[in-house]
Amino acid sequence: MAAAEQQQQPPPPPEGCRPLSALLGGIAQAAYYGKAGITEELLRRQLYPEAAPEEFRALRAKMGGLLQSIASADMDLNQLEAFLTAQTKKQGGITSDQAAVIAKFWKNHRIKIRESLINQSRWDNVLKNMNWRVDLKSQSRHIDQINTPVAIVEMELGKNGQESEFLCLEFDEAKVNQMLKKLSEIEESMTSLTQTT
Amino acid sequence: MAAVGKTMAYGHSESGGGRGGFLGARVPAEVEAMARAVRDVDKETFRRLLKVTVNALEGKDCKESVKLIAESTNLSEEQLAFLISGMYTLLREALRLPLSTFKQEVFKEDLKELRIPEDFIADFSSIVFGNRRPVSEGTAQRSRLPSVQDFKWRVDVAISTSSLARALQPSILMLLKLSDGTAHRFEVPVAKFQELRYNVALILKEMNDLEKRSILKIQD
Numbered sequence: 001m002a003a004a005e006q007q008q009q010p011p012p013p014p015e016g017c018r019p020l021s022a023l024l025g026g027i028a029q030a031a032y033y034g035k036a037g038i039t040e041e042l043l044r045r046q047l048y049p050e051a052a053p054e055e056f057r058a059l060r061a062k063m064g065g066l067l068q069s070i071a072s073a074d075m076d077l078n079q080l081e082a083f084l085t086a087q088t089k090k091q092g093g094i095t096s097d098q099a100a101v102i103a104k105f106w107k108n109h110r111i112k113i114r115e116s117l118i119n120q121s122r123w124d125n126v127l128k129n130m131n132w133r134v135d136l137k138s139q140s141r142h143i144d145q146i147n148t149p150v151a152i153v154e155m156e157l158g159k160n161g162q163e164s165e166f167l168c169l170e171f172d173e174a175k176v177n178q179m180l181k182k183l184s185e186i187e188e189s190m191t192s193l194t195q196t197t
Numbered sequence: 198m199a200a201v202g203k204t205m206a207y208g209h210s211e212s213g214g215g216r217g218g219f220l221g222a223r224v225p226a227e228v229e230a231m232a233r234a235v236r237d238v239d240k241e242t243f244r245r246l247l248k249v250t251v252n253a254l255e256g257k258d259c260k261e262s263v264k265l266i267a268e269s270t271n272l273s274e275e276q277l278a279f280l281i282s283g284m285y286t287l288l289r290e291a292l293r294l295p296l297s298t299f300k301q302e303v304f305k306e307d308l309k310e311l312r313i314p315e316d317f318i319a320d321f322s323s324i325v326f327g328n329r330r331p332v333s334e335g336t337a338q339r340s341r342l343p344s345v346q347d348f349k350w351r352v353d354v355a356i357s358t359s360s361l362a363r364a365l366q367p368s369i370l371m372l373l374k375l376s377d378g379t380a381h382r383f384e385v386p387v388a389k390f391q392e393l394r395y396n397v398a399l400i401l402k403e404m405n406d407l408e409k410r411s412i413l414k415i416q417d
Contacts, residue, residue: 071361072360072361072362073362073363074361074362074363074364114361117358117360117361117364118355118358118361118364118366120358120360121355121358121359121360121361121364122368122384124370124382124383124384125381125382125383125384126383126384126385126386126389127371127383127384127385127386127389127393128389130392130393130396132396132400134400134403134404134407136407136408149403149404149407149408151400151403151404152342153400157381157383167373167381168342168343169342169343169344169345169375170341170342170343170344171344171345171400172344173401173404175344175345176397176400176401176404177401178348179345179348179397180394180397180398180401182348182350183390183393183394183397184394186350186352186369186390187390187394189352190352190367190369190387193352193354193367194367
């Protein structure tokens with residue numbers, strides 16, 4: 001059904017591992033990509049139809065927990081390898097095949113999942129988009145008003161899952177200059193920040 | 198100019214009504230009242246009042262000027278407010294009409310119907326049809342969009358969150374205060390910020406290009 005079809009399908013892994021890859025995908029869809037309606041029952045029927053419900057629940061919980069640890073720490077490849085190796089050595093841990101599947105999944109989804117987690121802690125309005133145009137007065141009773149360009153800017157501000165607010169503003173050339181100056185200040189501030197961390 | 202706004206009365210009058218002059222079928226009450234009261238005003242005072250009215254139309258603050266006029270004449274501030282209010286409405290209505298269809302003779306006729314003295318009609322007329330036509334900053338601003346009056350910003354770095362133990366993600370917080378009195382606060386992710394900066398630079402370039410192009414056109 002829908003969930004399984006939307007998984008990113010990497011080149012065919014060893015046969016026994018396909019359902020695990022898809023399971024991780026399903027977990028990610030629900031936990032990080034905000035897809036509703038992905039129930040445990042749905043996943044079990046689609047991916048592990050022969051498994052008993054309790055058995056599947058345990059599997060899902062274990063995989064979900066591993067993924068959460070990896071995502072929360074935003075593990076790089078070294079950390080990931082160390083972590084997964086430790087998991088294979090644990091009592092009731094994972095097999096090395098499973099470790100390989102998890103590693104491959106994380107490599108493919110790391111950036112997207114991180115972005116999604118960062119968005120989850122943005123609770124105010126966020127600048128989503130901006131559109132603009134520049135108008136020029138071509139006719140005016142007062143000759144000094146000609147040649148004064150005016151920029152009309154529309155900013156889309158929104159929160160997660162809510163309808164956006166559109167802010168329409170006007171800028172004359174002086175204001176655009178001021179704005180650009182301030183934006184450059186911000187840019188400088190950020191570069192010096194990232195250089196010292 | 199607070200006084201002008203508050204003393205605008207609503208109502209209608211019989212004289213001049215139903216004619217459909219530039220003030221419409223019902224002449225606004227304050228214009229009527231002004232037309233009556235202005236007959237007792239001397240020319241100099243009238244001209245000063247007219248100047249105040251034009252300033253008000255241009256969106257300038259007039260409290261001081263009105264005070265000065267009150268001090269030097271025997272008119273009370275309230276009477277002055279009535280006069281200015283009527284003159285303001287009269288001029289505002291006249292200025293709204295396009296010069297291509299609204300002719301001076303018609304304007305003068307309408308004012309004659311209100312029994313405004315000839316001299317004053319000439320003064321009104323020169324405002325509406327002459328070079329001293331007010332730029333109408335006030336009305337122009339009403340149909341313009343708000344502009345940014347103040348822009349404050351802050352760079353935050355999220356160190357850790359409930360979903361991400363090690364975030365170390367910079368983000369920009371902006372606070373825009375607009376000319377219409379509202380304030381808007383929003384977060385700008387780093388990637389969006391670069392887009393914003395690029396767009397603003399592009400806008401400036403467009404403005405410069407446009408100016409150069411139209412200067413050349415006019416010099417033709």
